[in-house]
Amino acid sequence: MTSRFRTLALAAAALLLPLLASEAHAQTSGTDVAPTAVTAGPDSAQVSTIVVPDSVRRTARLFGLKMTKPTKAGLLSALLPGAGQLYNGRWWKVPLAVGAVGGTVYGEIFYQQRYTEFADGFNARTDGDPNTVDNGPRSSLLRSSDEVKRSLNFYRRQRDSFLAYIALAHAVQILDAVVDAHLRDFDISDDLSLQWEPSVLRMPTLAAAPGVSLTLTFK
Template structure:
């Protein structure tokens, strides 16, 4: 009887000990969203990498490309912006010159002389006005080109930052090859066979 009581007591104690939480078990780490791992601080705000790259390029053209470590694109960015803005400034300069030249020919004041290096060589006010309108249209067109180049600079930085986080692994393979397809009419029809293969990482 004493032996049976001792066994029951020992069993009861064992149950009491194992009923509580395991002191050696560590708490499971909280799941962290993938998007939060890919955010960085920018001017006190937490933004994603693509957004940061776009903002950098918007503030300073080429800065987004530097952030993405695509240094070889800097000559393209500065070349496109430099050419479009430079041409725009040139057309604006010509437009201003011919505007003053046209005013000197039509203001009715004899003392006013056209001193423009190019407009002064025109034979009549009509010719000056024609050139004036042409340079104004050209200036407006190159302003639009400059805006397009500036926008492409931002878009390029944004896309590059997205591709930077794109996972290119060997888990998938896509293959295509010419093939002959059989149709219900018993005729052979040329086509393309596409196969998607899932690769296993187990070795």
């Protein structure tokens, strides 16, 4: 039993190593590599691959430049939130992308206005000039300069936080458009079939051993 498991492990390694090597080559070279033949045994053949140049996948155009669809979707979303989702045909995502970026921008404007009001009110109270009066609709309601300063610091922190929220919301909707464009051409249907049958594993340095062959078919 132990030798059989060892034989199965060696067979799996012999099949996986060429695939991993071709995948690593694809990631480093910037091209798509698809293995077409992998065999193991006395009659083992060399792995053959099909290399797809990056230029072949540049089927989209933006401002006269040829680029891939994910690149175009990402650039559109970077220029205008929701444009990449619109390009991908995901209409229902457009309000989400616009709302996320627009909501954080609104929050930034809101806290900036409050910060400006309390900053002017604090300066009017502490500049030593009796002619300057705090006329802010909210800051003037506070009695002491310390209360105005605490509110000023609060609105400053909120304003700075919403700058980060804007960047995060913008980055997320760009990433969503790029990933969605990558997945547009993928078959994600549930029509899968799995077949198994007895098989014989043949290794160059070991005797033939019984095993099981599994075939997963995507339709």
